[in-house]
Amino acid sequence: MVSSSVPPATRASASGRAYINDELARKAWAVLSANNRSGYTVPSPELFPFQWNWDSPLVAMALAHIDEERAFVEIETLLASQWESGLVPHIIYHVPSDGYFPGPEVWGTDRQPPTSGISQPPIAATCLRYIIEMSADSDAALKRAAPLVVNLLRWHRWWHEARDPEGTGLVSILHPWESGRDNSVDWDEPLNAFEPVVDVSKLRKDRLHVDAKQRPSDVYYDRVITLIQLARSVGWNDLAMVQSSLFRVCDVGVQSILVRADEDLMALLRLMGDQAGAKQVECWHSKSREAIDRLWDGEAGAYRAFDLRAGKFVPSTSATAFLPLYAGAVDETKAKAIKELCDRAFTLCIFAMPQVMPDTPGYDPDNYSRGPTWPYLNRIIADGLSRYGFRDSADRLRSDTQRLIARSGYREYYNPTSGEGLGGDQFAWTAAAWLIWAGLVEKEQS
Numbered sequence: 001m002v003s004s005s006v007p008p009a010t011r012a013s014a015s016g017r018a019y020i021n022d023e024l025a026r027k028a029w030a031v032l033s034a035n036n037r038s039g040y041t042v043p044s045p046e047l048f049p050f051q052w053n054w055d056s057p058l059v060a061m062a063l064a065h066i067d068e069e070r071a072f073v074e075i076e077t078l079l080a081s082q083w084e085s086g087l088v089p090h091i092i093y094h095v096p097s098d099g100y101f102p103g104p105e106v107w108g109t110d111r112q113p114p115t116s117g118i119s120q121p122p123i124a125a126t127c128l129r130y131i132i133e134m135s136a137d138s139d140a141a142l143k144r145a146a147p148l149v150v151n152l153l154r155w156h157r158w159w160h161e162a163r164d165p166e167g168t169g170l171v172s173i174l175h176p177w178e179s180g181r182d183n184s185v186d187w188d189e190p191l192n193a194f195e196p197v198v199d200v201s202k203l204r205k206d207r208l209h210v211d212a213k214q215r216p217s218d219v220y221y222d223r224v225i226t227l228i229q230l231a232r233s234v235g236w237n238d239l240a241m242v243q244s245s246l247f248r249v250c251d252v253g254v255q256s257i258l259v260r261a262d263e264d265l266m267a268l269l270r271l272m273g274d275q276a277g278a279k280q281v282e283c284w285h286s287k288s289r290e291a292i293d294r295l296w297d298g299e300a301g302a303y304r305a306f307d308l309r310a311g312k313f314v315p316s317t318s319a320t321a322f323l324p325l326y327a328g329a330v331d332e333t334k335a336k337a338i339k340e341l342c343d344r345a346f347t348l349c350i351f352a353m354p355q356v357m358p359d360t361p362g363y364d365p366d367n368y369s370r371g372p373t374w375p376y377l378n379r380i381i382a383d384g385l386s387r388y389g390f391r392d393s394a395d396r397l398r399s400d401t402q403r404l405i406a407r408s409g410y411r412e413y414y415n416p417t418s419g420e421g422l423g424g425d426q427f428a429w430t431a432a433a434w435l436i437w438a439g440l441v442e443k444e445q446s
């Protein structure tokens with residue numbers, strides 16, 4: 001399917017949609033059009049030239065406001081690469097490219113098209129529900145979504161079973177990249193607990209595209225590739241991976257996104273009349289929602305990642321501390337504590353929300369997941385804040401995001417103090433985050 005590249009401005013009169021007259025939205029659409037590869041959208045043409053698991057559904061949410069066909073295709077293409085086990089891989093290498101490391105040869109997963117062997121935050125069910133709700137013909141949209149819902153049920157099962165074989169309700173990640181916050185300060189202690197067995201400094205390609213100061217260190221890369229080699233050595237077998245991995249952590253972000261997605265998947269299954277499927281998801285949902293409470297670090301007064309190998313919380317508070325709101329899993333006292341954390345971050349930053357709280361040791365406002373503000377995450381955090389009635393805080397995130405984009409364009413991430421644009425350029429999910437926000441405002445006004 002070749003999607004329309006007609007700029008929204010010329011479609012505005014036909015659809016009557018207010019947001020498409022917005023200059024930023026017009027530019028956002030230009031980014032999504034330029035990154036369109038007929039079937040999927042690349043996050044950034046040079047830095048990330050393939051399909052990424054959780055970028056795609058967020059892009060699809062934005063597309064739902066403009067081009068529903070392309071929105072569906074984005075998710076269909078993603079789920080077409082699902083493994084028999086239920087895993088939906090974090091990268092799908094649809095076409096060869098020598099501008100990215102690690103390529104398929106490092107993973108050795110033997111798939112066609114080639115894929116990585118790990119997953120990413122399971123946000124797709126939430127995005128699919130959104131697309132259906134946005135559709136002008138929700139019956140037809142639901143019908144089209146039916147096979148995707150079957151895929152999603154299998155993927156959620158994979159998370160709840162393969163990544164929680166003991167049935168605790170807390171799922172684990174076996175690689176920092178599964179969190180989608182690749183080199184967060186959160187992963188420093190768990191990663192520093194083992195020695196790397198490779199040196200990949202000469203193989204890296206990221207620094208050809210982005211200033212080294214904004215990217216992870218060499219020893220970090222050596223460790224994350226060591227983890228890939230280890231998983232490959234056990235043939236990507238789920239249980240063997242859990243048993244042998246040198247990194248096993250419960251991430252507040254993945255857990256919260258999964259719980260929210262369970263809720264949305266349950267709603268989709270009910271709409272489709274699949275009561276047995278809905279019942280199954282309801283069991284996972286209630287157990288995993290309750291388990292979020294175990295990620296509350298009473299001493300820190302915040303939700304934090306838990307390192308299962310070390311048996312302790314990581315010593316950092318990151319932006320995922322807000323996401324239990326997004327999961328609808330927070331009581332009144334904790335909601336109040338989260339709101340205070342949010343207010344504190346607002347006083348510490350001109351452009352919130354930093355990926356890691358600025359008073360955390362290791363915070364770096366220019367380096368990737370170690371401090372900068374990421375618009376896609378702002379969008380998710382704002383969703384949770386609104387869910388608990390913290391509208392002013394959600395609005396602050398919206399206006400900070402808008403100011404960042406207006407100042408520095410559609411970059412991958414931004415310095416929370418100067419607003420400087422960092423990382424990749426022409427970034428798809430940054431454009432998507434803005435289009436979703438603009439589209440929702442339009443919806444509220446209509």
Ligand code: GLC
Nearest residue numbers: 043048052054055180181182
């Ligand atoms: C980086 C991010 C990850 C994202 C990918 C593509 O690896 O950490 O979350 O999915 O880039 O944008």
